[in-house]
Amino acid sequence: MRLASVIDISLVDVPGIPVTVIFTGGCNFNCPYCQNSELISSESGTELTVEEVAEKARGHLTDGYCITGGEPTIHKDLPDLLRLLRVDGECHINLNTQGSVPSVLERCLPYLDSVWFDIKTTPDRYPNITRTGGNPWAKVLQSARLVMASDVAFWPRTTYAGDLMTSDEILGVIQILEEIGFLGEYVVQNYVHSSGVREDEAVNLRIPEKEDLNAVFDLLPDGIILRLEWR
Numbered sequence: 001m002r003l004a005s006v007i008d009i010s011l012v013d014v015p016g017i018p019v020t021v022i023f024t025g026g027c028n029f030n031c032p033y034c035q036n037s038e039l040i041s042s043e044s045g046t047e048l049t050v051e052e053v054a055e056k057a058r059g060h061l062t063d064g065y066c067i068t069g070g071e072p073t074i075h076k077d078l079p080d081l082l083r084l085l086r087v088d089g090e091c092h093i094n095l096n097t098q099g100s101v102p103s104v105l106e107r108c109l110p111y112l113d114s115v116w117f118d119i120k121t122t123p124d125r126y127p128n129i130t131r132t133g134g135n136p137w138a139k140v141l142q143s144a145r146l147v148m149a150s151d152v153a154f155w156p157r158t159t160y161a162g163d164l165m166t167s168d169e170i171l172g173v174i175q176i177l178e179e180i181g182f183l184g185e186y187v188v189q190n191y192v193h194s195s196g197v198r199e200d201e202a203v204n205l206r207i208p209e210k211e212d213l214n215a216v217f218d219l220l221p222d223g224i225i226l227r228l229e230w231r
Contacts, residue, residue: 001075002026002045003053013066014094014114020062022053024078027071028100029130031120032201033161033191039070050081057085064092064113073101073108082111099143100136106146114153117144121158121165122172129164145180156182157229160213161191162206167213174216174224183223188213190230 002025010021023036025045038044048056057065065085072078072095085093093111098118120129123137130136147154158173170188177186190208197205210228220226 001048001050001053001077001081002042002070003048003056004039004045004070006056008060009062010066013068013096014064014092017064017092018062019064019066019092019094020057020060021066021068022057022081024067024069024072024075026074027069028074029071029098029120029132029136031129031131031159032164033159033197033205034201035192035194035196036070037196037198037201044070050077050084053081054084058088062091064094066094066096068096068116071098071100073097073099073104076104078104079107079111082108086111097143098130099140102139102143102146105143109146109150109152112152114155115147117147117154117156119144119156119158119173119176121169122176125169141176141180148180148182154182155185155187157187157189159191160188160208162208162212164191164205167216170213170216170226171219174220174226177224178221185225185227187227187229190228192231 004023004025007021009018011018013019013021025039026042027040030040082093092113094114095112096116126135126137156177191205192207193202210230
């Protein structure tokens, strides 16, 4: 596994729970608005054993862990790391994923309490946003269904970037969530310019206004709550 960094304590990554955040290196997507673009390269971070990663993450005054990246599930030994962290007792373990590697995600589920599941856009636009060789939507959908069929909390969210996306895409994601039987809160967060975004990408992106999505609230199906998390 490639470890990029460890944040001793975060109060914002898991609602209501202080967690230690583990950043893995490498991602199989190449989203233009990525806030951690330095972690996209498969060479980012340092190659460590899962035992070494667990040792670096332990010992902080937190009530759990958040594993993010990059994309953690590109590392086949991720379930082994989660198993080691679960040994620490009654701690909350959260995973951030975009769902493109369901075979690894499925092996992770026994050790997880919650998953922030990043749904990038509607199925037809996945190649545009993720800039992958093909369309990964089928695997993303498979992963979403796996989490929803488990006892793990499924927290769907989307990053909304102005001049790259439209409100129709958010409606499309909501329709998919309804189709797969999701009930609960769907989080849409705004794209922000930050030092982690590549400069040549940022010039083509706009920080959106909440008003961009006003019409979506009038079309929400029963049982799905839209929360805008503007930062």
